[in-house]
Amino acid sequence: MYIHSIMSKLNDKKEKLEQKIGECLGLEIAAQKAVQELSSKGLLDKRGMLSKLKNMQKEAGNHQSKLEQIVQKLSGSLDSATINEAAQETELKATEMMNTYLGDDPDSSEAIEFLCLAEGGEVTHYEVLAALAKKVKFNSKQLPNTISSILKQEQRHLKLCIKLAKEAAAY
Numbered sequence: 001m002y003i004h005s006i007m008s009k010l011n012d013k014k015e016k017l018e019q020k021i022g023e024c025l026g027l028e029i030a031a032q033k034a035v036q037e038l039s040s041k042g043l044l045d046k047r048g049m050l051s052k053l054k055n056m057q058k059e060a061g062n063h064q065s066k067l068e069q070i071v072q073k074l075s076g077s078l079d080s081a082t083i084n085e086a087a088q089e090t091e092l093k094a095t096e097m098m099n100t101y102l103g104d105d106p107d108s109s110e111a112i113e114f115l116c117l118a119e120g121g122e123v124t125h126y127e128v129l130a131a132l133a134k135k136v137k138f139n140s141k142q143l144p145n146t147i148s149s150i151l152k153q154e155q156r157h158l159k160l161c162i163k164l165a166k167e168a169a170a171y
């Protein structure tokens with residue numbers, strides 16, 4: 001009974017971790033698509049904004065590959081089906097949120113403010129993922145290390161978007 005309850009708690013933690021990795025992955029994919037879509041609508045080309053956001057988009061692509069690589073590497077311990085399912089669901093939700101937020105006729109300020117929300121969501125999810133990864137012990141430090149390096153970059157993404165949102169509003 002006791003061992004059973006320890007085992008089910010461990011599985012529960014592992015499943016939460018998988019779910020959260022999937023959510024982070026989905027947010028990274030959605031973030032790249034958001035920059036793509038908003039820039040194709042001409043909403044991100046004020047005052048050198050686009051090159052900074054294209055760089056952010058590239059970094060989101062790197063985060064996506066880093067997460068995918070680590071999931072591959074830990075495929076003995078992590079269930080990739082759970083992760084992929086969470087990623088797809090999150091990507092879909094993020095896209096729906098963007099459409100709802102922007103409405104029919106968005107301007108540049110609304111576009112960049114949506115990116116603030118998206119980056120804020122990423123920071124939150126990686127903070128939680130970092131906390132979960134500490135609770136599930138793996139033999140390698142690679143997962144927590146990868147998460148904390150991505151988290152630092154996400155904090156910079158959020159700062160950048162806030163700065164650009166202020167500039168767009170004051171322009």
Ligand SMILES: [Fe+2]
Binds near residue numbers: 157
């Ligand atoms: Fe980001």
